[in-house]
Amino acid sequence: MATVDEYREHIKNLLTARAKLVWDKRIQAETIFDTERDHYQLVYVGWQESKRVYGTVLHVDIINGKIWVQQDGTEVGIANELVELGVPKEDIVLGFDPPKMRHYTGFAVE
Template sequence: MDNLEFYRQTIETILRKYAEIPYSFGEIDQHLIVDRERNHFMLFDVGWQQKRRVHGCITHVQIIDDKIWIQRDGIEDGITNELVEAGIGKDRIVLGFQPPEVRPHTGYAVA
């Protein structure tokens, strides 16, 4: 299996696990949106909580130039540890939500 397909399967497996966790309050559904053609993976919430609309991106991951870019990470403990545990090197993961000048100090790829 090539890196691209391994990355796709790993990201989707991790995010699918989170998409299946039900909310304990409110009427909120989690949706996993996967665009393999463009290498975008999103975990999204939609619903209602205490008469307030909930609609937003929890996590957004992209594969760009053979690296995994974490554009948004709203998972409680973060997705990066699970990616590393799955065998993806920190040098292949970019914390895109961090400013470029901070990335060299994160222990992950710069870009």
Template sequence: MVKLTQYRQIIQKLLSEYRDWAAGANQIGIQECVSFDRERDHYFWFHVGWDGKRRDFAVMVYLKIEQGKIWIEEDWTKQGIANELLGAGIPPEDIVLGFQHPSKRPLTEFATV
């Protein structure tokens, strides 16, 4: 349970930092957001708004915690959220690259499931 609490805190901190960094770009009409479903362990960083007459909505990072592992389901960061998680002390065996096809996961340093 301690590990789960720690993982939740790390994820929320990282995504909040990304949101704050992206909000500094001052894109008029675009709002940077995070959403944390702590009950079901789903965590999002996304942006929403209008770019002129065009609707702009995108999920930048989507993480979930399942069976004690952090699943990266979406990651549009340049440096890779996996690297940030590793830097925060989360071992590679507790990170799953969910956006990778299951057949490709054994080729990485991370968990397969």
């Protein structure tokens, strides 16, 4: 069984790798790791022409030993990447889905 420390490392590694994929030099990909409170984010910040770019691409928390995906703006889905790394689906909650719909996802409900 994986530990919370392993989950932290998986999350940090995935967010760091994703931050390197920014296609536009005017956009910064910032990783935010609060390991004390187990909050992890990937945020895009910058400008494209005269349009401001700012937003959370990924937001992941660890709550009561489970990985909560609060926001996921990626195509592949960080939950799927975590499963590929060996994290059991029952340890991943898709927090962006309504609680009454989570049992349909194949991931944890809470």
